Amino acid sequence: MPIIVDRDKCTGCETCVSVCPFDAIKIKDDGKAFINEYCQMCMACLSACPEGAIIEIKEEGAPVSYQTSDYKGVWVFAEQREGSIAAVSLELLGAGRKLADELKAELSAVLFGASEKDANELIKWGADKVYHSDSPVFEKFNDEPYSRLLVTLIKEHKPAIVLAGATPIGRSFIPRVAASLRTGLTADCTSLGIDTDTGNLLQVRPAFGGNIMATILCPNHRPQIATVRPRVMKKSEYRSEKKGEIIPVKGENLICRTKVTDTVKETFESRVNLQEADIIIAGGRGLGDAKGFNLLFELAEILEGSVAASRAAVDEGWIRYSHQVGQTGKTVCPKIYIACGISGAVQHLVGMQSSDIIIAINKNPEAPIFNVATYGIVGDLFEVVPLLIKKLKEIKS
Amino acid sequence: MNIVVCIKQVPDSAEVRINPETNTLIRDGVPTIINPYDMHAIEAGLQIKEMTKGRVTVITMGPPQAELALREAMSMGADDAVLLSDRAFAGADTWATAFTISRAIAKIGADIIICGKQAIDGDTAQVGPEMAEFLDIPHIAYIRKIEDVKPDSIKVQRMMDEGYDIVESSLPVLLTVVKELNQPRLPSLKGKMAAKKAEIKKFTAKELEIDEKDTGLKGSPTQVKNIFAPEARSERKILAGNIEEQINQLAEELKQLKCL
Ligand SMILES: Cc1cc2nc3c(=O)[nH]c(=O)nc-3n(C[C@H](O)[C@H](O)[C@H](O)COP(=O)(O)OP(=O)(O)OC[C@H]3O[C@@H](n4cnc5c(N)ncnc54)[C@H](O)[C@@H]3O)c2cc1C
Ligand SMILES: Cc1cc2nc3c(=O)[nH]c(=O)nc-3n(C[C@H](O)[C@H](O)[C@H](O)COP(=O)(O)OP(=O)(O)OC[C@H]3O[C@@H](n4cnc5c(N)ncnc54)[C@H](O)[C@@H]3O)c2cc1C
Numbered sequence: 001m002p003i004i005v006d007r008d009k010c011t012g013c014e015t016c017v018s019v020c021p022f023d024a025i026k027i028k029d030d031g032k033a034f035i036n037e038y039c040q041m042c043m044a045c046l047s048a049c050p051e052g053a054i055i056e057i058k059e060e061g062a063p064v065s066y067q068t069s070d071y072k073g074v075w076v077f078a079e080q081r082e083g084s085i086a087a088v089s090l091e092l093l094g095a096g097r098k099l100a101d102e103l104k105a106e107l108s109a110v111l112f113g114a115s116e117k118d119a120n121e122l123i124k125w126g127a128d129k130v131y132h133s134d135s136p137v138f139e140k141f142n143d144e145p146y147s148r149l150l151v152t153l154i155k156e157h158k159p160a161i162v163l164a165g166a167t168p169i170g171r172s173f174i175p176r177v178a179a180s181l182r183t184g185l186t187a188d189c190t191s192l193g194i195d196t197d198t199g200n201l202l203q204v205r206p207a208f209g210g211n212i213m214a215t216i217l218c219p220n221h222r223p224q225i226a227t228v229r230p231r232v233m234k235k236s237e238y239r240s241e242k243k244g245e246i247i248p249v250k251g252e253n254l255i256c257r258t259k260v261t262d263t264v265k266e267t268f269e270s271r272v273n274l275q276e277a278d279i280i281i282a283g284g285r286g287l288g289d290a291k292g293f294n295l296l297f298e299l300a301e302i303l304e305g306s307v308a309a310s311r312a313a314v315d316e317g318w319i320r321y322s323h324q325v326g327q328t329g330k331t332v333c334p335k336i337y338i339a340c341g342i343s344g345a346v347q348h349l350v351g352m353q354s355s356d357i358i359i360a361i362n363k364n365p366e367a368p369i370f371n372v373a374t375y376g377i378v379g380d381l382f383e384v385v386p387l388l389i390k391k392l393k394e395i396k397s
Numbered sequence: 398m399n400i401v402v403c404i405k406q407v408p409d410s411a412e413v414r415i416n417p418e419t420n421t422l423i424r425d426g427v428p429t430i431i432n433p434y435d436m437h438a439i440e441a442g443l444q445i446k447e448m449t450k451g452r453v454t455v456i457t458m459g460p461p462q463a464e465l466a467l468r469e470a471m472s473m474g475a476d477d478a479v480l481l482s483d484r485a486f487a488g489a490d491t492w493a494t495a496f497t498i499s500r501a502i503a504k505i506g507a508d509i510i511i512c513g514k515q516a517i518d519g520d521t522a523q524v525g526p527e528m529a530e531f532l533d534i535p536h537i538a539y540i541r542k543i544e545d546v547k548p549d550s551i552k553v554q555r556m557m558d559e560g561y562d563i564v565e566s567s568l569p570v571l572l573t574v575v576k577e578l579n580q581p582r583l584p585s586l587k588g589k590m591a592a593k594k595a596e597i598k599k600f601t602a603k604e605l606e607i608d609e610k611d612t613g614l615k616g617s618p619t620q621v622k623n624i625f626a627p628e629a630r631s632e633r634k635i636l637a638g639n640i641e642e643q644i645n646q647l648a649e650e651l652k653q654l655k656c657l
């Protein structure tokens with residue numbers, strides 16, 4: 001066990017017991033703490049013990065057959081949907097550019113599908129090189145051809161770091177890439193940096209539904225792969241004069257045992273792509289019925305935002321599950337999140353509390369949503385929202 | 398049809414907090430539950446079983462206490478249960494977790510493997526797709542509806558950012574499911590009784606012929622360096638006056654933020 005209790009130092013004060021989220025620490029009959037196999041190595045108890053009695057025993061990781069220093073450069077997987085580059089790809093180029101500059105290395109993009117013109121755009125957004133396949137297999141998203149070709153390219157060119165968007169596409173196929181390459185993958189990162197001593201990638205990500213943040217390392221395996229949450233990284237500057245190299249790659253004979261037979265856009269709720277929305281207007285049980293959402297759609301129209309919902313509203317059948325924010329729905333971090341008639345249960349908060357600005361409208365001044373709100377209005381939403389719409393229309397015209 | 402459902406026992410993560418002053422977790426009395434998404438995976442497995450006259454096996458990798466989660470799944474109607482427990486498995490990241498479970502699944506055999514979209518503690522959503530790679534089978538993530546199951550193929554709806562795709566796959570296949578898929582059933586009294594006595598198969602690293610360097614902490618490429626509290630919220634602004642005045646201030650702020 002690499003996390004152990006120094007029995008000489010332990011006073012049995014039980015501080016660690018209540019701190020461990022995995023119930024992995026028990027006080028034994030002799031009054032000393034003991035760490036069992038529930039331990040997930042989350043490191044929470046180390047700093048909690050007042051006696052410094054909990055220590056980590058470093059164990060050698062599995063040896064690898066290569067030198068990590070043979071792997072160089074930063075890669076960004078540039079996602080396209082129906083031929084247009086996803087916004088997150090440009091954000092990744094921004095983040096990747098910074099890392100590459102710090103490592104004095106090249107930044108490359110990988111683009112499957114879309115056109116050479118799009119590949120060129122990636123150069124202007126910061127890439128030095130673009131590996132581009134225009135094979136028709138990439139038109140629709142199927143995990144196997146995407147992962148197979150990316151694995152082949154990584155084996156051939158040996159990048160040190162690979163970044164992809166933490167989107168339904170990236171989070172679905174990148175794990176296959178990491179599994180196949182026998183390397184680490186850090187999920188849904190919100191911040192990236194380089195450890196100046198080792199040159200390793202420091203990957204910061206939320207876990208436990210956003211209640212804690214963890215820094216993850218992949219010290220001995222390459223490449224270091226991370227999926228990155230949309231909307232947290234900044235795009236770099238667009239430089240129309242920037243030149244780079246486009247390297248065409250073939251996408252033939254790739255195994256594919258799935259087939260996308262249809263793609264359905266959910267039209268009514270037009271701007272539902274919550275993860276990329278700047279502004280989100282969310283409704284809860286306080287809306288009273290499905291018609292209540294019309295008010296929110298009207299507000300969303302004016303603010304050019306998207307509409308989200310609490311689980312209670314989804315369970316009532318007022319709006320589709322794809323709009324649900326929270327522990328069992330989507331995690332969002334827009335610039336502005338307007339919560340209307342949502343009480344602010346922890347399961348909802350974990351999905352939206354990292355929004356830049358939170359505006360809460362609720363008739364109950366004790367509602368916990370106000371604890372996380374930047375602005376709060378205590379009042380009946382059927383009075384407040386129409387007034388707000390009216391006021392915003394005035395300002396606009 | 399052999400259906401394998403992967404379930405994980407998790408602390409109810411919504412209750413876990415960090416004390417910003419001491420940087421330690423506050424967990425007092427956080428209950429242990431079956432990962433909520435995995436409840437939908439179990440239900441999906443049971444529905445396919447009923448349609449195809451198949452068998453559902455639930456599997457978990459965890460400490461001996463994880464047996465409770467397996468018994469709960471059996472009380473809902475799962476036929477068999479497998480517990481992967483060994484000190485050598487401790488501290489596994491998603492690579493080592495997926496590798497270990499996939500070895501066990503290869504041993505039992507499966508036509509359809511069902512996982513939750515993600516576990517609410519680790520939150521990575523990686524174990525399912527990684528297992529599919531190790532088993533060399535296709536996978537489809539974020540399933541919100543199962544449209545059709547045939548002896549050698551399946552048709553499902555996959556959630557995407559802007560709607561959904563209809564995807565077909567050959568079998569065997571691995572699916573990861575979202576909550577919209579179904580409503581998990583409650584255990585029956587008869588199920589509860591049977592689950593109490595049911596036998597649970599147990600595998601150790603040795604029985605799965607897994608080398609120590611490929612599982613647990615040693616087999617894990619990623620390491621948790623440290624954990625800390627999320628940044629505190631930015632300044633709070635109080636709006637004053639009657640509702641109309643408050644709305645005027647809010648609209649003004651929104652204008653300043655260039656939202657209009
Ligand atoms: C395992 C698990 C997972 C969960 N996952 C999620 C999740 O992903 N997302 C999620 O949202 N929830 C989730 N929940 C549910 C969560 O616990 C809450 O039940 C839910 O968020 C409550 O939704 P609500 O705020 O809309 O409803 P309520 O809690 O009923 O709150 C309604 C609010 O509206 C206010 N209100 C009523 N009328 C008006 C009015 N006219 N004007 C202004 N205000 C008004 C009331 O004061 C109240 O505060 C989960 C629960 C569990 C157990
Ligand atoms: C704070 C923190 C951060 C972490 N970050 C990372 C990271 O970025 N990368 C990484 O590789 N590891 C990470 N880990 C380790 C990771 O949480 C564990 O490997 C965990 O066992 C599996 O990952 P998960 O909980 O994210 O599961 P997910 O991949 O989210 O689980 C998806 C589904 O896989 C199945 N499943 C998962 N685990 C089991 C199991 N033990 N038994 C049966 N079925 C299961 C379930 O069906 C589940 O619904 C982290 C751990 C901690 C404590």
Ligand code: SF4
Nearest residue numbers: 010011013014016049
């Ligand atoms: S916090 Fe430290 S001293 Fe207290 S019981 Fe735990 S290990 Fe022992």
Ligand code: SF4
Nearest residue numbers: 020039040042043045
């Ligand atoms: S490292 Fe984390 S999981 Fe392990 S005993 Fe300490 S607090 Fe518990």
